[in-house]
Amino acid sequence: MEQNRILTLVKQALLTFTVSLVLFGPISGLVLEGFSFRNELARAVLLAAIVTAGRIALSLAGMTPFGQKLAGKAARNGSGVTIMTGKEKSPVLILALIFLAGLALPFFADKYFLGIAILALIYCLLGLGLNIVVGLAGLLDLGFVAFYAVGAYLLALGAQYLGLGFWSALVIAPFLAGFCGMVLAFPVLKMHGDYLAIVTLGFGEIIRLVLNNWLDFTGGPNGAAVPPPTLLGLEFTRTAKQGGVPLHDYLGIAYSADYKFWFIYFVLFLVVCLVIYAVERLRVMPLGRMWEALREDEIACRSLGVNHVFTKLTAFMLGASTGGLAGVFFAVHQGFVNPTSFTFFESALILAIVVLGGLGSTVGVIAAALVLTILPELLRDFAEYRVLIFGILMVVMMIWKPRGLVRIQRPAFFPSTVSSGGDAAPLAASPEAAR
Numbered sequence: 001m002e003q004n005r006i007l008t009l010v011k012q013a014l015l016t017f018t019v020s021l022v023l024f025g026p027i028s029g030l031v032l033e034g035f036s037f038r039n040e041l042a043r044a045v046l047l048a049a050i051v052t053a054g055r056i057a058l059s060l061a062g063m064t065p066f067g068q069k070l071a072g073k074a075a076r077n078g079s080g081v082t083i084m085t086g087k088e089k090s091p092v093l094i095l096a097l098i099f100l101a102g103l104a105l106p107f108f109a110d111k112y113f114l115g116i117a118i119l120a121l122i123y124c125l126l127g128l129g130l131n132i133v134v135g136l137a138g139l140l141d142l143g144f145v146a147f148y149a150v151g152a153y154l155l156a157l158g159a160q161y162l163g164l165g166f167w168s169a170l171v172i173a174p175f176l177a178g179f180c181g182m183v184l185a186f187p188v189l190k191m192h193g194d195y196l197a198i199v200t201l202g203f204g205e206i207i208r209l210v211l212n213n214w215l216d217f218t219g220g221p222n223g224a225a226v227p228p229p230t231l232l233g234l235e236f237t238r239t240a241k242q243g244g245v246p247l248h249d250y251l252g253i254a255y256s257a258d259y260k261f262w263f264i265y266f267v268l269f270l271v272v273c274l275v276i277y278a279v280e281r282l283r284v285m286p287l288g289r290m291w292e293a294l295r296e297d298e299i300a301c302r303s304l305g306v307n308h309v310f311t312k313l314t315a316f317m318l319g320a321s322t323g324g325l326a327g328v329f330f331a332v333h334q335g336f337v338n339p340t341s342f343t344f345f346e347s348a349l350i351l352a353i354v355v356l357g358g359l360g361s362t363v364g365v366i367a368a369a370l371v372l373t374i375l376p377e378l379l380r381d382f383a384e385y386r387v388l389i390f391g392i393l394m395v396v397m398m399i400w401k402p403r404g405l406v407r408i409q410r411p412a413f414f415p416s417t418v419s420s421g422g423d424a425a426p427l428a429a430s431p432e433a434a435r
Contacts, residue, residue: 009059009264016055020048060426103270106262114261118333120373121268122326127353127365128275129322134351138295138313140197142347143184143204147177147320149211149342151327156224156337157217164248166229169328177324178317185316189309192298212339223338226331228260261333268329275322279362282318291315292360356397357406364406 005066024044106114126148133141154296158164164172188199211218218224226259228235235246293301302308331337349372357368376390 004318020051123369125326129319133319136291143200145347146207147323150325152331174321175326178321181316181320
């Protein structure tokens with residue numbers, strides 16, 4: 001028995017080293033220098049050896065009783081959903097503290113960290129929008145960045161050609177992006193899985209190529225400038241540029257470039273809170289339950305009379321509307337937009353946020369968006385290896401938590417009986433009965 005274990009470990013080590021060397025060799029073992037390359041295979045061998053040592057350590061730990069117990073516990077925690085019993089304590093106090101902490105953040109953060117926080121909230125909006133389409137309705141969308149681009153270019157081009165401002169774009173963007181979502185949804189109503197993913201991927205690339213090649217209208221690769229936001233005619237610039245009054249002159253205070261970032265952060269934070277509330281309410285409404293039922297089994301839904309056309313359209317349109325909102329905030333935060341900000345990598349990153357956070361889990365999507373936005377900034381000293389570290393984290397998460405960081409919590413609906421007075425009285429059913 002002991003010899004078999006040793007032989008198995010040796011085979012695993014050789015296989016792991018070989019595969020790691022094949023992967024790391026072209027990536028870190030060959031350094032390009034103009035039209036030639038420099039051989040750095042020693043670095044690739046070192047990385048492969050580290051991965052192999054980690055694989056052996058995991059295998060040895062898995063042979064111990066403690067390791068087997070830990071692996072079994074992780075496997076149980078990574079599957080299924082959590083059925084609420086109705087006896088859970090209300091998290092109102094915790095949510096209120098988080099809300100107050102979010103509002104107070106600009107007063108304690110510098111400009112750099114506040115910029116990261118704004119970017120994180122933008123990705124929270126994108127993750128929440130795609131979570132409706134992928135997590136709740138089960139429709140794999142690889143072109144979600146197209147709706148992101150629609151919102152951003154609406155503000156940029158609307159200001160250039162129609163004189164639209166930040167607030168006007170914030171109102172129009174959800175409707176325009178939702179209309180684009182409806183246009184995309186109609187051709188793909190009968191598609192599933194890989195076919196749906198390919199069509200949505202093509203839609204995202206079409207939007208990007210149109211923005212890149214329509215030089216006369218969009219500016220092409222040169223992009224388009226975005227005007228700064230205003231509040232009731234008050235501008236956040238040093239001097240008035242849009243016919244209003246500078247904020248610092250109106251209030252009689254010293255000028256600071258931070259005022260613009262504070263304004264964007266506060267508005268974005270409130271919008272994210274409203275979207276979270278709307279998504280959570282939709283989940284427990286009949287529409288949200290139709291999304292989840294459609295995700296589990298479309299044939300059964302249609303046999304029970306669920307209108308699958310309406311259900312898919314609403315998922316695409318509401319998800320796209322949220323993406324359009326995020327695009328407006330991205331444009332006003334950057335002050336400039338061009339097609340390179342809306343590539344397929346952005347769609348993949350948003351999808352990774354939804355998958356890593358947990359399909360259908362609002363809390364998980366928010367946590368994943370914060371992690372995947374802040375983590376690259378913390379790893380700037382390892383810029384060459386950030387994508388590698390990101391890939392390793394995704395592989396580890398898919399093994400350890402295949403359903404994401406946070407398990408889905410589903411409210412239990414208890415059966416009712418008729419009381420002596422003729423009114424329906426709920427029974428205190430157990431969670432097993434609710435399943």
